[in-house]
Amino acid sequence: MKQYECIVPGCSWQTHSEEEAEIVRRAAEHMRSAHDGMTVRESTVDQIKAHIREADTASS
Structure with a gap:
């Protein structure tokens, strides 16, 4: 899980998915809707991809 x-x-918005492409899709949609119609350019997609991490699977 990513x-x-x-x-x-x-x-503080966040999302989780098995697929990087789904995270990018969700993040781009979030950027446009939550951040006043922000334009999602190729450079923005690159930034999104650079910030995708493996989800912390440790249990409390």
């Missing part, structure tokens, strides 16, 4: 946290400072 996870992603929004790259916009102060935003």
Whole structure:
């Protein structure tokens, strides 16, 4: 499982998925809707991909 946290400072939105492409799709949709119609360019997609991490699977 992979996870992603929004790259916009102060935003706590996050998502999880097995597929990187699904995370990128969700993140782009989030950027456009939650951040005042932000334009998602190829460079933005590259930033999103760079911030995708493996989800922490440790149990408490």
